Amino acid sequence: MQLSASRLAQWLVQGDYYSIALDGNSLVLDSQTSSDVISFDDWDGSIEIHRGVLWGALELTSSNQQYCWTVHGLPWHECKSFAAFLVRSYQDWAQSRVDKLDLMLPEMLQRIALFSNKSGYLRHSEHHELHQFLNDGLADSDLTPELAATFRPRSFEKISPWLGEHQAWVEEHNQQWLTQQTKKWGSWFDSFEKSSLNESQRLATLINQDYNLVLAGAGTGKTSVLIARAGYLIASQAAVPEDILMLSFGRKAADEMADRLKEKVSDRVKVATFHSLGSQIIRDVELDKPNVASITLDTRARSAWLARMLIEQWNNSTSANKWQRHLTQWRVPGFSKENSMEQQAENEQLQAWVWRHIELLGQSGMNKESLLEAIQNNNNPAMRPRMKSELTLLWPCYQAYLQHLKVKKQIDFNSMIEVATEYVKTGKFISPWRYVMVDEYQDISPQRLALIEALCHQKIAGHSTPTLFAVGDDWQAIYHFAGADVNLTTDFESRFSSSRITELSTTYRFNSMIGEVANVFIQQNPFQIKKQLTSFTKQSKKSVTLLATDLLPQELIRLSKHYEKKATKVLILGRNNKQKPEKFEMWKNQWPQLNLEYMTCHSSKGCEADYVFIVDVNRGIFPSPDRETGLAAIMQSRTETYNDAEERRLFYVALTRAKKHVWVCADPDKTSPFINELIEDKYPVNNKIKRTK
Numbered sequence: 001m002q003l004s005a006s007r008l009a010q011w012l013v014q015g016d017y018y019s020i021a022l023d024g025n026s027l028v029l030d031s032q033t034s035s036d037v038i039s040f041d042d043w044d045g046s047i048e049i050h051r052g053v054l055w056g057a058l059e060l061t062s063s064n065q066q067y068c069w070t071v072h073g074l075p076w077h078e079c080k081s082f083a084a085f086l087v088r089s090y091q092d093w094a095q096s097r098v099d100k101l102d103l104m105l106p107e108m109l110q111r112i113a114l115f116s117n118k119s120g121y122l123r124h125s126e127h128h129e130l131h132q133f134l135n136d137g138l139a140d141s142d143l144t145p146e147l148a149a150t151f152r153p154r155s156f157e158k159i160s161p162w163l164g165e166h167q168a169w170v171e172e173h174n175q176q177w178l179t180q181q182t183k184k185w186g187s188w189f190d191s192f193e194k195s196s197l198n199e200s201q202r203l204a205t206l207i208n209q210d211y212n213l214v215l216a217g218a219g220t221g222k223t224s225v226l227i228a229r230a231g232y233l234i235a236s237q238a239a240v241p242e243d244i245l246m247l248s249f250g251r252k253a254a255d256e257m258a259d260r261l262k263e264k265v266s267d268r269v270k271v272a273t274f275h276s277l278g279s280q281i282i283r284d285v286e287l288d289k290p291n292v293a294s295i296t297l298d299t300r301a302r303s304a305w306l307a308r309m310l311i312e313q314w315n316n317s318t319s320a321n322k323w324q325r326h327l328t329q330w331r332v333p334g335f336s337k338e339n340s341m342e343q344q345a346e347n348e349q350l351q352a353w354v355w356r357h358i359e360l361l362g363q364s365g366m367n368k369e370s371l372l373e374a375i376q377n378n379n380n381p382a383m384r385p386r387m388k389s390e391l392t393l394l395w396p397c398y399q400a401y402l403q404h405l406k407v408k409k410q411i412d413f414n415s416m417i418e419v420a421t422e423y424v425k426t427g428k429f430i431s432p433w434r435y436v437m438v439d440e441y442q443d444i445s446p447q448r449l450a451l452i453e454a455l456c457h458q459k460i461a462g463h464s465t466p467t468l469f470a471v472g473d474d475w476q477a478i479y480h481f482a483g484a485d486v487n488l489t490t491d492f493e494s495r496f497s498s499s500r501i502t503e504l505s506t507t508y509r510f511n512s513m514i515g516e517v518a519n520v521f522i523q524q525n526p527f528q529i530k531k532q533l534t535s536f537t538k539q540s541k542k543s544v545t546l547l548a549t550d551l552l553p554q555e556l557i558r559l560s561k562h563y564e565k566k567a568t569k570v571l572i573l574g575r576n577n578k579q580k581p582e583k584f585e586m587w588k589n590q591w592p593q594l595n596l597e598y599m600t601c602h603s604s605k606g607c608e609a610d611y612v613f614i615v616d617v618n619r620g621i622f623p624s625p626d627r628e629t630g631l632a633a634i635m636q637s638r639t640e641t642y643n644d645a646e647e648r649r650l651f652y653v654a655l656t657r658a659k660k661h662v663w664v665c666a667d668p669d670k671t672s673p674f675i676n677e678l679i680e681d682k683y684p685v686n687n688k689i690k691r692t693k
């Protein structure tokens, strides 16, 4: 069907449209120069008829009311009926779509009401789900937003904003909710811990995005916030204790966490290490406890297995030749020609070297080809032949280890977490936890993160997906050697699109003079995230002392006199267990009021004391030289370019354990580069070391 101007009228209207036709669900408008097709989607379905002196004109408007098209020179007596025909065709076309839309409108409006009236923090995933639902619903009706709004203007007044991002509204809602909750729970926050939680701690406790990270320096109360969040969720009835999973890294930290939760919150919150969680998931699915390899748990069983396995290797002539060839060029820790084969296989150093590689091979998950490729790409070509040769010795040991596990039907910790992750991903394990919380997130490894992600992605009908709430500090990432990757913390925002990072900037542990040393020292590495960290306790006297090791007992005597009548807590920290002072036990008995404790810097993480002595901060000890130079270095591939970055963080951890004063002890003729930096860069320290070359 077409309505067209006469030849004369066509000539007179010049460049304007002179003809209109219906073609399926489109209108075709012709002019001298073009033929334009207007889909019903782009038309608002109405036509105005204009009467001229000689002819009539039809005017159509676009669905978004932005344009109009006019067809001139049409025979007047046909205009009205043709326009009515077009409008009818349009209405027939639209009706089936509007019918579809009408079926969906109640749920669309209900979902908007549910989301926007929700009294709580609106999560990105919930917002996204609504956005998706509305847009999919509209797409199903085959109507454009404009047309849908034309047919159902009242409903679309509510729906239209949610078809777009509407982010500002959500942010405003969340802000208002946070303000209101901070007020409502004010006295609870005042009294939950022994000290009232500060403003940022309260916000951190309340924010409930899909993936939350509280990223803050030492002593800022991250652990306090973690416990407070569990407490708040339960007190506000957002959760019952069984909804919460609290993950810590080591058994000791998990036990401490469980004690604090029991005291402050509930003993029904599930507290686990990653390994105990992996074990529980497997047990639930397989209805049997996972059979963890005894050689991973029991050092004697391991040593016996290593000795047997090495002898088997050496009794095989091909393998023995490889070892021989290797030993003509390179050293293997603990290997000596003087020893018998049996003595050699039992050598502690050699066993430690082999076991470390077996662990690293399991942790890295690399196959032989990718290891060879990594060796080939190693930026130290001189090391490549040695690395390749080490691989020919150690790969068979690793294969023997895997075979041993297979024969015994056992698994190790690495595979335990992998198997558990698979059970969660495939839905064989249905997670009961709606809130997954993680302490010391900076120590996360890709494997452990995969388990957390699997838990947080699991969707249970009628529930939104679980949230992650983690606390961590990239300045304290010190477990790279155990597979941790600090980039998983520094890249948190880019990894999880719906994330929220909260900062805490007041440290309650160490005074401002310790802060002036520790915070500047850690930020020498430009790759650490910049953070504001202000000490709550102001101090004008220098609180870090560099001390010659010989003078350490004198300081202990001084402290013991000062604390004759009341107790204090003193930590002695060393880079390794070997640094424990010979007289430590004697000192402990001599000055019980000091509550002396010796720890490695690694195990001091999370601890605090009034006074700290870091001992043996000597060259070659702290920073510890990177001993893993051969094949191990390939599997420990450093993503960090800054020298001694991890050792610097470890030293920061040690410094920040003290509330009042830190002594950094060294032998004057072997001072560590860290001590030299503190002196040469004029940090505010007392220097009681007269260095000698």
Ligand SMILES: Nc1ncnc2c1ncn2[C@@H]1O[C@H](COP(=O)(O)OP(=O)(O)OP(=O)(O)O)[C@@H](O)[C@H]1O
Pocket (backbone or CB within 6 Å): 195, 196, 197, 198, 201, 216, 217, 218, 219, 220, 221, 222, 223, 224, 225, 473, 476, 507, 508, 509, 605, 606, 607, 608, 656
């Ligand atoms: N708002 C507060 N007011 C006073 N003291 C606080 C406050 N918050 C935390 N603390 C205290 O500060 C100290 C450090 O807290 P916490 O151990 O939770 O810090 P952290 O950030 O986990 O430290 P780290 O990362 O070094 O382990 C604790 O003694 C704690 O009781």
